[in-house]
Amino acid sequence: MTAQHEPNCAARATRNYPEEAWWVAGFSEEISGTPIRRMLLDHAVVLYRGASGRVVALEDRCVHRWAPLSMGRPAGDDIVCPYHGFRFGPDGQCVHVPTQRDIPGKAKVRAFEVRESAPFVWIWMGRGEPAEALPATIDWAEDPRWLTMGAALPVDCNYMLIQENVLDLTHFGYLHATTFQQPGWTAPPSEVRTDAGRVGYRQHFTGIRLAPFQAGPTGIGPDKDVERTDWGWFMSPAIHVAGIDIVDPSPGAGRRAAFSSRIVHATTPISPTRSHYWWFFAQDYALDDAQVARDVRAIVDATFEEDKRLLEVIQETISTDVRRDQAVEVSVKADQPGLKARLMLHKMLRPAAQALSSPDMQQPAAARSPRE
Amino acid sequence: MTAQHEPNCAARATRNYPEEAWWVAGFSEEISGTPIRRMLLDHAVVLYRGASGRVVALEDRCVHRWAPLSMGRPAGDDIVCPYHGFRFGPDGQCVHVPTQRDIPGKAKVRAFEVRESAPFVWIWMGRGEPAEALPATIDWAEDPRWLTMGAALPVDCNYMLIQENVLDLTHFGYLHATTFQQPGWTAPPSEVRTDAGRVGYRQHFTGIRLAPFQAGPTGIGPDKDVERTDWGWFMSPAIHVAGIDIVDPSPGAGRRAAFSSRIVHATTPISPTRSHYWWFFAQDYALDDAQVARDVRAIVDATFEEDKRLLEVIQETISTDVRRDQAVEVSVKADQPGLKARLMLHKMLRPAAQALSSPDMQQPAAARSPRE
Amino acid sequence: MTAQHEPNCAARATRNYPEEAWWVAGFSEEISGTPIRRMLLDHAVVLYRGASGRVVALEDRCVHRWAPLSMGRPAGDDIVCPYHGFRFGPDGQCVHVPTQRDIPGKAKVRAFEVRESAPFVWIWMGRGEPAEALPATIDWAEDPRWLTMGAALPVDCNYMLIQENVLDLTHFGYLHATTFQQPGWTAPPSEVRTDAGRVGYRQHFTGIRLAPFQAGPTGIGPDKDVERTDWGWFMSPAIHVAGIDIVDPSPGAGRRAAFSSRIVHATTPISPTRSHYWWFFAQDYALDDAQVARDVRAIVDATFEEDKRLLEVIQETISTDVRRDQAVEVSVKADQPGLKARLMLHKMLRPAAQALSSPDMQQPAAARSPRE
Ligand code: FES
Ligand code: FES
Ligand code: FES
Structure with missing residues (x-):
């Protein structure tokens, strides 16, 4: 068994975390209409709750000139970049460029799949299909008997x-x-x-x-x-x-x-x-x-x-x-x-x-x- | 054109600056008889105005034991090292070693060419001959109509x-x-x-x-x-x-x-x-x-x-x-x-x-x- | 001679220190029954004075899960790890594991030889046999005529x-x-x-x-x-x-x-x-x-x-x-x-x-x- 698991504490300064996994992005109650920037698995992520109530998680790096979307303002379920105003949907697709009518095909930021399950918001940081189930559901999180x-x-x-x-x-x-x-x-x-x-x-x-x-x-x-x-x-x-x-x-x-x-x-x-x-x-x-x-x-x-x-x-x-x-x-x-x-x-x-x-x-x- | 210019934002964490160019070292009014240490293109530079009024820019690293000349004191247009007192002229040449009569041949620090053009002091950090012209002259800098x-x-x-x-x-x-x-x-x-x-x-x-x-x-x-x-x-x-x-x-x-x-x-x-x-x-x-x-x-x-x-x-x-x-x-x-x-x-x-x-x-x- | 000694100041950002040598670990009066963590030659060392009065110097890294022994408490001349309670003797040998009778053979932290010679505590960081003599003894350190x-x-x-x-x-x-x-x-x-x-x-x-x-x-x-x-x-x-x-x-x-x-x-x-x-x-x-x-x-x-x-x-x-x-x-x-x-x-x-x-x-x- 020894040979198979991580050898020792020295691995504790490496990127020893799988991306193809569900991770907690925060407590549900932390995510509101005011976007926040959060570093998760070395990636800057912007998290906000859209007008519809859904939690949106995007790469916090505008595809144009890398401005942090977290410094921008939400508009409906979208978010507007603070720098030159590109607007992105919850799927990361750019839906508006203020200075021209046509939107470049590649104008898209990564959108991360999220799932709310009290008391947490979970996020999938990998490129693969998110696993169906979360690692844990906390049955008693909102149970008045606790x-x-x-x-x-x-x-x-x-x-x-x-x-x-x-x-x-x-x-x-x-x-x-x-x-x-x-x-x-x-x-x-x-x-x-x-x-x-x-x-x-x-x-x-x-x-x-x-x-x-x-x-x-x-x-x-x-x-x-x-x-x-x-x-x-x-x-x-x-x-x-x-x-x-x-x-x-x-x-x-x-x-x-x-x-x-x-x-x-x-x-x-x-x-x-x-x-x-x-x-x-x-x-x-x-x-x-x-x-x-x-x-x-x-x-x-x-x-x-x-x-x-x-x-x-x-x-x-x-x-x-x-x-x-x-x-x-x-x-x-x-x-x-x-x-x-x-x-x-x-x-x-x-x-x-x-x-x-x-x-x-x-x-x-x-x-x-x-x-x- | 794409292939020729810098590919993207990632270049913004590299030494993407030419040394063979004029750069601003500061406002003229910042440079006085009190030497200052300023990091320019990764080099420590000492800047001061000599007794004659000329601006002197030297490597801020005494050739003897690397003390910062900026902690020393100007003497005429020269500067005296704060550590063991070597004295350097505005051309970087050591002109005095307190403990011996002869001055080692290599006792010289880099001197950088500077040029004052209101409101700035410009500096040439390269090893080559400085370009004759500055990138810009600001005609209106001292014009009372502005x-x-x-x-x-x-x-x-x-x-x-x-x-x-x-x-x-x-x-x-x-x-x-x-x-x-x-x-x-x-x-x-x-x-x-x-x-x-x-x-x-x-x-x-x-x-x-x-x-x-x-x-x-x-x-x-x-x-x-x-x-x-x-x-x-x-x-x-x-x-x-x-x-x-x-x-x-x-x-x-x-x-x-x-x-x-x-x-x-x-x-x-x-x-x-x-x-x-x-x-x-x-x-x-x-x-x-x-x-x-x-x-x-x-x-x-x-x-x-x-x-x-x-x-x-x-x-x-x-x-x-x-x-x-x-x-x-x-x-x-x-x-x-x-x-x-x-x-x-x-x-x-x-x-x-x-x-x-x-x-x-x-x-x-x-x-x-x-x-x- | 030039070729033999360190070329210049640039060596002053390297590990230019011999481990097989006596170094000062601190003043004697700094070392008491309260353990201290001190970085010496890139190694975290815990220093304390045991109940017997002897100075103990151990690697400040429990062999179990690398907790700093300096956050633990001394017991006689031994020290108890703050995390899961392993106890180590002044020679670095683990002498007690709270949760089992047998002590793993390799359960040992490095012990460094120390020597008190007023006003200092000296430490030998190398793997070899410590030199018999200290680099210097300060005869007058405790002499009332000084x-x-x-x-x-x-x-x-x-x-x-x-x-x-x-x-x-x-x-x-x-x-x-x-x-x-x-x-x-x-x-x-x-x-x-x-x-x-x-x-x-x-x-x-x-x-x-x-x-x-x-x-x-x-x-x-x-x-x-x-x-x-x-x-x-x-x-x-x-x-x-x-x-x-x-x-x-x-x-x-x-x-x-x-x-x-x-x-x-x-x-x-x-x-x-x-x-x-x-x-x-x-x-x-x-x-x-x-x-x-x-x-x-x-x-x-x-x-x-x-x-x-x-x-x-x-x-x-x-x-x-x-x-x-x-x-x-x-x-x-x-x-x-x-x-x-x-x-x-x-x-x-x-x-x-x-x-x-x-x-x-x-x-x-x-x-x-x-x-x-
Ligand atoms: S950086 Fe976002 S619109 Fe320009
Ligand atoms: S370091 Fe400047 S004189 Fe010695
Ligand atoms: S880390 Fe020291 S006993 Fe576990």
């Missing part, structure tokens, strides 16, 4: 450093020891599965206490032994969906026994060493308590800040490394999910991308625990 | 993005729609000429209203139809001279009918992706109205700021582009002046620079309208 | 620009004319010696006045002619030790005649164009006068700031130079010490580094004047 929150966090590191971060939760006991305070991850995950181009892990804990951000909001408190199941799925290089399921073995009479939270980690490369990181969290308890929402948010923010700070120094170490070919990386059992994800990525990056076009990669994949 | 103003504006883009910007004024209707508010540029220029290595355009407008920055100061007001002629000359890659000539077809009795303004755009590469941009504006009306001067200045500043912001994003797009060979650029009729300028540049950049040494390139060329 | 002071000054230039700076004191009359005000350096040093891989110079001045920072503190005053001897040794590319010895030829009855000061210039490359610069100054007079200490410190700080500003512009000139092979550098007699130091360096940088392993390079070398 309290949700999310944010965008630019991180100056290769996106796979983030994906590998969330595939090895044994880092909770160290990096997030004082913030997340989630106990139990002192052993590799007991279950690791690969399925239809995805990698999942699952770990069950019994007789365990809850972290502060769960103890209060669930009403279970910090001193009671409960059951907890942590699970996560690397759905594609673009997105990881994870969950925590808590069961109180002896709830008081008439009291609730099961509680769940979910988190989505969406990563989109800006360049080999910079990434968009969009996270989206949900819990099915304490839905109406604004103070709980603020407390949870504060803890999640602090935790991600710890990840960001660490990963950016790792990237600096990788980027300034002068001994690429001597670079050693040693793995342990807890790295199984991460190593399997590297293998998936390696297959996707192969010429002809045969892995990508294999049917099982394309099946709809709602996030669920490996056991479900 | 109200003048100018400024230096560093722009983080290739200098040709600026030159092409001013060769296609159809951008007025879009980029400067709310600032300059100059109407009429809704068609390509009716006249495009090449002449002695220069490219000129000319456009005549009849029955047109004046922009606010002209309506008030000319006294014509915003509601009267006038005649307007816009013209411009790409005199060399270093400088563009343009003008606007207004004629009021029915001035009141004893009132003036003709009004003119001029603008010079001087561009000097700092590096492939950074440029000095010196503009110099003049009008032959409202000469003594300080408020008019302030108002015009504010509008011109705002307009250039719009250019700068846009061009810097275009340069970012060019510089980060990962598809150099697939980079498409589509031209229209309004691009004729710009395309012809590219062709001129292409000839100048050819090995042996035969275009440069051709006699007609060297003829004095005061700025005038193509029709004059 | 008033000492020192500081770290990061300079954005190649370290050899600093070393050459202090090998040619004729720059005092120009760069530090208004700060250090040390007169006399108007000729090349009369004595230049190479000895056991080191380069020394010595210059004697008679009938000379003292600089302000000496005149007051010695009690001699600014108006008396004294004897002064300046000397310096390039002990290795890492360190230069210099001194000034003053003799009052006619001290008053019962008054002291001899006064000395010393300065150490330690340079350690961060990268080809950035350096750590640690200076350490001492004088054997005015030991108990706090105001003198402050005044001398202010003058030394101002002087180094002048060096830093100048050297950083020189580096910019080198780094942006587009004519590498045409780069001229002219030397004079005052450059003999610097040129000999280049020759030493050139020998050290040769493959097999035979110069380095020659016995005379390895002899203990306390700093002393060439004549002692």
Whole structure:
């Protein structure tokens, strides 16, 4: 297996991302009638919501003299270049040149296929036919039975450093020891599965206490032994969906026994060493308590800040490394999910991308625990 | 023609500037007895005015241990190195070494030929004999019949993005729609000429209203139809001279009918992706109205700021582009002046620079309208 | 000789530093129980003082997933990785993996040999056996008969620009004319010696006045002619030790005649164009006068700031130079010490580094004047 997956951290300064794939372009709510310029997989893209409500994604480079369309103004579902006023439709076709009647045949910018699926806008950056299914659909994103929150966090590191971060939760006991305070991850995950181009892990804990951000909001408190199941799925290089399921073995009479939270980690490369990181969290308890929402948010923010700070120094170490070919990386059992994800990525990056076009990669994949 | 000129925007991140040419080094008034360091065509140059009043331009790199002479002090027309005190004459020859009597034969820094021609100091960066004539002389620069103003504006883009910007004024209707508010540029220029290595355009407008920055100061007001002629000359890659000539077809009795303004755009590469941009504006009306001067200045500043912001994003797009060979650029009729300028540049950049040494390139060329 | 030493300033943007050598890692007092990350010769190194008091220097890159150990916490003389908690001993061996009992055989980070010798911590970055002797021992660093002071000054230039700076004191009359005000350096040093891989110079001045920072503190005053001897040794590319010895030829009855000061210039490359610069100054007079200490410190700080500003512009000139092979550098007699130091360096940088392993390079070398 070693020979097949990416050899080591040194690959984290390369364009190790497939173009023929769905990537998150942003939260739906970020895209409005005011165009924004966003670097996605090294390409400048303009994103805006046309008058009809549809999201349009075009190369942010006018075919005339390369002006950023994002500095122009939308007109209906079209957009007008800020420089000399060429107008482009949502399909990228130039539909108007102010200074002449005929429109040159090649006057077209690339249009990227997009798909909205709450809470995200997805984009297909490749030249091939977009895959039918998105890597993940977030069923609970707009479900009133869940309290949700999310944010965008630019991180100056290769996106796979983030994906590998969330595939090895044994880092909770160290990096997030004082913030997340989630106990139990002192052993590799007991279950690791690969399925239809995805990698999942699952770990069950019994007789365990809850972290502060769960103890209060669930009403279970910090001193009671409960059951907890942590699970996560690397759905594609673009997105990881994870969950925590808590069961109180002896709830008081008439009291609730099961509680769940979910988190989505969406990563989109800006360049080999910079990434968009969009996270989206949900819990099915304490839905109406604004103070709980603020407390949870504060803890999640602090935790991600710890990840960001660490990963950016790792990237600096990788980027300034002068001994690429001597670079050693040693793995342990807890790295199984991460190593399997590297293998998936390696297959996707192969010429002809045969892995990508294999049917099982394309099946709809709602996030669920490996056991479900 | 396509094969001959620079293929597309991708060339805007290369050293696309001839050394065997006159370039603007700055405004005369910038050069004083206090030496300044200025990057010109990738070379550090020290500029100062010697005691005799002459402008001296030397390589800003002492031949001894490469200290910047610009941190030293002038002595007469010489300059003394700030590090170990070697003294250099205006011809670059070392004339004194503090610690020994004999001066090593090779102790010489490059001296660049300069020429003052209001409002600029010009510099010849090449190794060959400087051309006799400057690309342009600005007759009206010190003429009291003109109200003048100018400024230096560093722009983080290739200098040709600026030159092409001013060769296609159809951008007025879009980029400067709310600032300059100059109407009429809704068609390509009716006249495009090449002449002695220069490219000129000319456009005549009849029955047109004046922009606010002209309506008030000319006294014509915003509601009267006038005649307007816009013209411009790409005199060399270093400088563009343009003008606007207004004629009021029915001035009141004893009132003036003709009004003119001029603008010079001087561009000097700092590096492939950074440029000095010196503009110099003049009008032959409202000469003594300080408020008019302030108002015009504010509008011109705002307009250039719009250019700068846009061009810097275009340069970012060019510089980060990962598809150099697939980079498409589509031209229209309004691009004729710009395309012809590219062709001129292409000839100048050819090995042996035969275009440069051709006699007609060297003829004095005061700025005038193509029709004059 | 010319052909053998580094050709010119252009080498000052390359990795012109031997790894098989002792370099200063910092002042002893900088290294505490709180780990620090420091870039040394392009390598990220974590430095900390273990519970036993010993200084530990490890590659600042966990062998697992490259996290910076400097963000972790020391435990005894060991350090625990901030990411997943691997624990490493001072020899770099992984001694604990939290999630499994067995430790992979290759789980080891590089440990660098260090040696404390006041006021510095030295580090050996090479793969070979460390040389027995340090390039210099500073006998007087903790001697109560000397008033000492020192500081770290990061300079954005190649370290050899600093070393050459202090090998040619004729720059005092120009760069530090208004700060250090040390007169006399108007000729090349009369004595230049190479000895056991080191380069020394010595210059004697008679009938000379003292600089302000000496005149007051010695009690001699600014108006008396004294004897002064300046000397310096390039002990290795890492360190230069210099001194000034003053003799009052006619001290008053019962008054002291001899006064000395010393300065150490330690340079350690961060990268080809950035350096750590640690200076350490001492004088054997005015030991108990706090105001003198402050005044001398202010003058030394101002002087180094002048060096830093100048050297950083020189580096910019080198780094942006587009004519590498045409780069001229002219030397004079005052450059003999610097040129000999280049020759030493050139020998050290040769493959097999035979110069380095020659016995005379390895002899203990306390700093002393060439004549002692
Ligand atoms: S650059 Fe877009 S219309 Fe000219
Ligand atoms: S660098 Fe100019 S005199 Fe030494
Ligand atoms: S990176 Fe150090 S323990 Fe994982």
